[in-house]
Amino acid sequence: MDKGKRNLTPIPPDGGWGWMIVVACFLTTFFARGITRCISVFFVEFQMQFSQDYSRTAWIHSLVDCTTMLCAPLGSLIGARLSHRIAAILGGVLATIGFVFSSFATTMEHLYLSLGIITGMGFALSYTPAVAMVGIYFRERTALAYGIAMSGSGIGTFLLAPVVQLLIEYYTWRGALLIVGGLLSHLCVCGALMKPLDEREIGSEECQRSECNFLVPVAVTLDTGPSKSFQNHAHQLCPPLKADFLLLSLSFFFLACGCTVPFVYLVPYALGVGLSNQQAAILMSILGVTDIVGNITFGWLADRKCWRPCRLASYMLAVGLEGLSCLLVPVLQGFPGLLAFVLLYGYFDGAYVALIPVVTSDIVGPAYLSSALGLVYFLHAVPYLISPPIGGWLLDTTGSYTAVFFLSGSCLMSSSVALAILALHRSRVKPGKLTRIGFNIPVIAFTNLSNMG
Template structure:
């Protein structure tokens, strides 16, 4: 079969087949994140059937989330690539596209939460899991919608297309020929491959990305246990099974509103440069919601919590890839998103069992929810202080440059060259020219 011809785009199309990519990512988030969230509804069933405590039962959900973010297995093969593809197809309307795509998590939770409860009642937890497994097979359809796109900036950035072309040539050489080469040739090819790999991941040493990475660790630790323990907590305060599942549905549908509204708002020109602030605000608000959760011990009080937490959860989930793209740039977005979601893995693995251990030890959910709330608030504060420190540093450098009266010439690649000629006064230059002319006339 003939290989499809690759078309070089000067910039992301911001439409066209890009909307099909958004639809594909939307379905992927339903089949991955929404299904994973609904494991919370299975929590009590697992705990009763296997006669285990909270900490051990929580490993089921935490391992599923961790594998999605950590390995190249299962959901991970669909989730991260679909999100990266949206970033390739959109630039001006990137936040809105991500808002629509990521809203699949909320819509899926809204629909699946009551459906899963009905399936458990009709077919037990085993039959419900089999039906969910058949539903997840729709990921094959989503994969068929994905079409790779080649941008002009990929050609200009050596960390993308040039790297791929160079590495592919090195990798396509026959292994027998490589074995016959001299040790010097082997060492040279190994150094070239390492250099190309470093070009792809050189954003790891960027201060902004390092702060974002640490912030993501605390944010992921704080958000994961709530989706595991919201239904068990509601049942422990006297809420019925149907009402507890309805709380997850509310959280899901409001999550959609947060996805789309924050995506649309942060695409506006007046808010585009404040995406970081919107992100840290949303994370901090979710942390405050977790702090107040132990006080809410009835269904009428838990409903406003689901509204508030769901809205800001949808907001910051939408902004994670947008903020990451603003920090590292579009060419490195795929690799950076892989690292960001990889960083979710360890908190997702550890936080639900730790929260369960606290419930088993203290006999209440208070300590678990407080720890989650303070973790998310610390994540927000860390980003806030980092931005303040960066702003203070810029102001200090500007004042130094003004006092020294040094002209700065900014080149297209972002480096700064200092002109020595800027230290000379224009009048002195004119006087020097006059003296030179008079000397020549003599």
């Protein structure tokens, strides 16, 4: 083969230092996503300290999630221009500064900036490169690697919720924020572990085959500094997506509107019905554990040949039952009832997280998976921003949590209905004859978002 037709491309080793990358990604999700979910433990403390209503207090959690999603493409861009290592370390520094700065807050607006925007940006810059690096180091064992790495979110929720509650009791909320900020500095260590792959020369025809198209597009995610590869491919757009993706996106929109509300209001609701602070924190921990179980079991099922025709139905069932559990929350007044809720909700929450990339791949095809998922998660930002404050407004207006959990359950049920319409549509249209929507999605903007959530 002509030397001019050859490319330098990192070859995934499927092991070796890749397992250290998995550990780094696990710890990143442990801190970034686990601590985001545990912000609800601070909810009542913030509300009492600043004498604010539920709606204004809920903006803190909304801003963290929204900023993390919106700034994820920035993490991709920094990772491609400079390196994933630099992006992750910078994210760790910002997240630490955000929490430390929050410990000196004197107004709610202070927390919006420090805990919401600065910390959210730090999480985005750490989380996105960590997820991308796993896809770069693994090809044959990608599912196993991601299964281990992404379980950090549930384990983080399980372990950090009671720890944060104890820190608040011993050191007040200001001391707890300061200590958590110190813990977040370990994100810098995780970033330091993300060394780039060595480049090896392979033929351009090889690159066109599937072995070079592992999860995250090489042209944008190679950790090779300000490379010509990035510059040459920066302008490229991904191919147009299938029309079914519109229905899938609608389903994801309703899902994003409903899935964050329980994480924000579970602890305040539990305290409101008479549970202790520790019992409320234990519920959050159990929610994290069942999330892991759901993620692993449904992820394992999705790979079984006999179960593959049922992937969309399984996803629809998981989202629907998750919504149904939210609708039942207002009648649950004690610890046993709320325990049943977190077991059910957490399990199916983990299930849908595992099935999102699988179902999306089935709809748009593996070639478009990265860009499609990037768009999906990017569009989560607005629902993540507005749904908790809307829930707070309903709570302030009605004085009851019924409307809050009804909002969450209704959105999740609507997501399931959209999936049912999608399944019906696909059953009536033969494969290969689906129309395509007439727009393109920039690869740069959405690459590396494909594994968040």
